Amino acid sequence: MEGRRRSDGGSRSPRTTAHLADTPTLSGPARLHLLVIGEDLYATHVLPVAGVVVIGRSPACEVFIDHPSISRRHAVLDVGPPLAIEDQNSSNGTRVRDVRLGPSQRVEVAPGDLIELGSVQLVIQQRTAAVRRSRVWSHDYFDARLEEECERCELSGGGFAVVHLRFDGSLGDVVQDVLARELRTLDIVAIYAPGQLEALLCETTASEGETVGARLSALLQDRGVEVAIGLACFPADGRDPDSIIGHAVARARGDTPREPAASVEVPETGMQTLRRLVERIAHGNISVLIQGETGAGKEVIAETIHAMSPRAQHLFLRLNCAALSETLLESELFGHEKGAFTGALAAKAGLLETADKGTVFLDEIGELPQSMQVKLLRVIEERRVMRVGGLTSKAIDVRFLAATNRDLEVEVARGTFRQDLYFRLNGITLTIPPLRERQNEILPLADIFIARACGDANREPLAVSPDAATLLLRYSWPGNIRELKHVMERAVLLCSGDAIRPEHLPAEKMRSTRTLRSEPPADFDRPTVIERSGARPSSQRSKPTPPDDESLDFKKDARERERRRIISALKACEGNQSKAAEMLGISRRTLSTKLDQHKLPRPRKRS
Numbered sequence: 001m002e003g004r005r006r007s008d009g010g011s012r013s014p015r016t017t018a019h020l021a022d023t024p025t026l027s028g029p030a031r032l033h034l035l036v037i038g039e040d041l042y043a044t045h046v047l048p049v050a051g052v053v054v055i056g057r058s059p060a061c062e063v064f065i066d067h068p069s070i071s072r073r074h075a076v077l078d079v080g081p082p083l084a085i086e087d088q089n090s091s092n093g094t095r096v097r098d099v100r101l102g103p104s105q106r107v108e109v110a111p112g113d114l115i116e117l118g119s120v121q122l123v124i125q126q127r128t129a130a131v132r133r134s135r136v137w138s139h140d141y142f143d144a145r146l147e148e149e150c151e152r153c154e155l156s157g158g159g160f161a162v163v164h165l166r167f168d169g170s171l172g173d174v175v176q177d178v179l180a181r182e183l184r185t186l187d188i189v190a191i192y193a194p195g196q197l198e199a200l201l202c203e204t205t206a207s208e209g210e211t212v213g214a215r216l217s218a219l220l221q222d223r224g225v226e227v228a229i230g231l232a233c234f235p236a237d238g239r240d241p242d243s244i245i246g247h248a249v250a251r252a253r254g255d256t257p258r259e260p261a262a263s264v265e266v267p268e269t270g271m272q273t274l275r276r277l278v279e280r281i282a283h284g285n286i287s288v289l290i291q292g293e294t295g296a297g298k299e300v301i302a303e304t305i306h307a308m309s310p311r312a313q314h315l316f317l318r319l320n321c322a323a324l325s326e327t328l329l330e331s332e333l334f335g336h337e338k339g340a341f342t343g344a345l346a347a348k349a350g351l352l353e354t355a356d357k358g359t360v361f362l363d364e365i366g367e368l369p370q371s372m373q374v375k376l377l378r379v380i381e382e383r384r385v386m387r388v389g390g391l392t393s394k395a396i397d398v399r400f401l402a403a404t405n406r407d408l409e410v411e412v413a414r415g416t417f418r419q420d421l422y423f424r425l426n427g428i429t430l431t432i433p434p435l436r437e438r439q440n441e442i443l444p445l446a447d448i449f450i451a452r453a454c455g456d457a458n459r460e461p462l463a464v465s466p467d468a469a470t471l472l473l474r475y476s477w478p479g480n481i482r483e484l485k486h487v488m489e490r491a492v493l494l495c496s497g498d499a500i501r502p503e504h505l506p507a508e509k510m511r512s513t514r515t516l517r518s519e520p521p522a523d524f525d526r527p528t529v530i531e532r533s534g535a536r537p538s539s540q541r542s543k544p545t546p547p548d549d550e551s552l553d554f555k556k557d558a559r560e561r562e563r564r565r566i567i568s569a570l571k572a573c574e575g576n577q578s579k580a581a582e583m584l585g586i587s588r589r590t591l592s593t594k595l596d597q598h599k600l601p602r603p604r605k606r607s
Helices: 002-007 139-156 173-182 206-222 241-253 270-281 298-308 326-334 370-382 408-414 419-425 439-456 466-474 480-494 554-572 577-584 588-597
Strands: 025-038 041-046 052-056 075-078 084-087 094-096 106-108 114-117 120-136 160-167 188-193 196-201 227-234 288-291 316-320 359-363 399-404 428-431 528-532
Touching: 084 094, 120 188, 139 160, 139 188, 139 196, 139 227, 139 241, 160 206, 160 241, 173 196, 173 206, 188 480, 196 206, 196 241, 206 227, 227 241, 241 480, 270 298, 270 428, 288 298, 298 316, 298 359, 298 399, 326 370, 370 419, 408 419, 408 588, 439 466, 439 480, 554 577, 554 588, 577 588
Parallel strands: 288 399, 288 428, 316 359, 359 399
Antiparallel strands: 025 041, 025 120, 052 075, 075 084, 084 106, 094 114, 114 120, 120 528, 160 196, 160 227, 188 196
């Protein structure tokens, strides 16, 4: 409820924010506030613009009053109009203007009236809201913060959401007002392109992100702004910035997020050799393991194998092993019988059953929990599935394709991936080279993505200027084809001429081998100022930025900090890896992975 969310400063989770002394305060629209006064008790709650507010001693109430004279559900305040309060059969009663209400009696109230709940006094006041200024950042800064958030959540196991907004016109007062009042100071808002904004909702679950997106859409449309909103979440929609932004942008357009093409017709390269190998193995039934960096086009290769196979007329089932919980993954994969668990009101066929005679693509197979690895191995060996709660198994005819950006041989040696499952999946391995090793494909792929984006925008195809082409060829493309597609689509939106030029590209990032720091460098565009309730997050405080030639590579610096934290935790826990993992806030399995990544010896617990 808005009233409850705003009562703690607008946060969806407990936090503190520092108010900046140089942030001007403006006058916003008047809002109703509820003052709560009692012995050793004083609090203020911002009331919603409409609806009802439950007041009581239960923490589930919108206005929680921890006082012995208050019943668990004492009264209901209807914000109206008109304003009214109703007693909920409370033990110590509700009084309005010195008159005690009967059980379930409702009476109208006005700002300034004294309301007594037990021995606690309430007063409704109408105040002009304090509105502080905050910023809409550049896309380059947003991209850097998003990369930082991906790395943080990989380590902590947390999540976040990205909301992409497409609206008619410029960044006007209505859009500014809605964003300022509905988003937290912790959230980061940036300009993606003219008429398009993006918001990073830190520490936000998928369901919370959907709620925020729906509310933004409703409020903007109520105020006459036609808006389309797309939501993407970590890790369900990806674990890197380009995957997440790509999903959010595609959903705002009303498209289904798709992997970009893995290659184009170019002179003989490793990709041409790979394509010929794909054509040869597509007609068989052998399991295929596809390896490659994030964004290199592993899903496209899997789709190509399916499309060229005799199974092409049947289902191609995509499963992201990292996006589903272990319990949900088992139920979704194998199905369940009626009554197998709470909520299983009817029998349900699993996805593997529905994919009979088709192809099953297991993306991010390296993230599969070990308990599920055992069950999947049995299915691949026997070609039979047993539903959760079932007594008999059912035969299936599917072909398994798997993809990973991990080195599964290393995972096998580490003990995090079963060797027998690896051998079953690895009938043949296809390795996709990264885009930086396919220089002659960069510009042809860029032309393809530009043509598609221009077609979506109903404009003539754009050329790539020589300076922009040089920039594209010199960049290392850590996000591979997916990053290239994202960069070119945004360049088309920014370009108002007849050619893509360096100013339409994320030139600051592409001209340097360094990743952008979490604070914007001095030559970032001056950010747009919007009004926002509350203070700017402390992580955005201005501070001097060292010259580029003196700054460390962000990734290397973050990696070294992580290495030091792991060493310190292991020392503090005397080599006990389970306790060290708990201290670091990660799983024992993740710590084991980190030890190998940092080439740290596995310590022995002291006796």
